[in-house]
Amino acid sequence: MKLILLNKPFNVMCQFSHHPDRPTLAAYVDIPNIYPAGRLDADSEGLILLTDDGKLQNRISHPAHKLPKTYLVQVEGSPSSEQLKQLRQPLDLGDFITQPCTVKHIHEPEWxxxxxxxxxxxxxxxxxxxxxxxxxGKNRQVRRMTAAVGLPTLRLIRTGIAGFSLESHPLLPGEWQEVKLN
Known part of the structure; x- marks a missing residue:
């Protein structure tokens, strides 16, 4: 069983099959029979987990397992305490209501x-x-949440999934690392 951590660059499609206009994961990882466990939009960057094990892929990506995902979000504007409160609570996005989440205003990470x-x-x-x-992690959820409270997303980076992070496994965009599973 393989588990690969990949730092997906901006503007890369989260698929291995050919795309007519953009690079795909195949331009960065040449390992047969691995697949992404979850997705990131082309205009989002950061941590993707890849595996060759269907059960592990399901465990990571299926919403029923509610594995935490951490995002760094650069937004336009300065968030007020009211906007942060709105983001933390269930937020009606029209087609669904978000679950409560953790939101902190931070300094840009040095790394x-x-x-x-x-x-x-x-x-x-x-x-x-x-x-x-x-x-x-519904489609474009973070971007829709920040827009709904008046803080449009400029840059979106997933830095962690279920205990794996780009802080503890530093990878530059396009770099990957295989991790051992116990």
């Missing part, structure tokens, strides 16, 4: 790599960083 291409900067509008820990 974070620069994004290529860089995010847009506006001279008159500050940006801020949030750390969000969710136990669910």
């Amino acid at each position: 974070l790599w620069p994004r290529q291409p860089p995010i847009r900067q506006r001279a008159q509008i500050p940006t801020s960083w949030l750390c969000m820990i969710l136990s669910e």
Whole structure:
């Protein structure tokens, strides 16, 4: 059984099959018969777990298991205490209501790599960083949550999944590491 940690770069499709316009995971990992356990949008970066074991893939990615996922989110604006409170509580996004989650306003982590291409900067509008820990992961959920409270996401990086993190396994975008399972 293999478990691979990959730091998925920005603008890479979270699939191994060919994509007509963008690079895929196959450009970074050349190991047969492994598959992503969960997804990240092309415009999101960070930790992806890859495995060749279907049961492990299901355990990691299926919402019923509610494994925590940690995201660093650069948002436009400075979050108020009310906006942070709204993000922590169940939030109605129209087609579903989010589960409560952990949200903290943080300083930009020193270990974070620069994004290529860089995010847009506006001279008159500050940006801020949030750390969000969710136990669910619906399509574009973090981006939709921050937008719903008036803090559009500029950069989204998943840094942790179920005890694995890019802090404890430092990988630059495109780098991967196999981890041993007990």
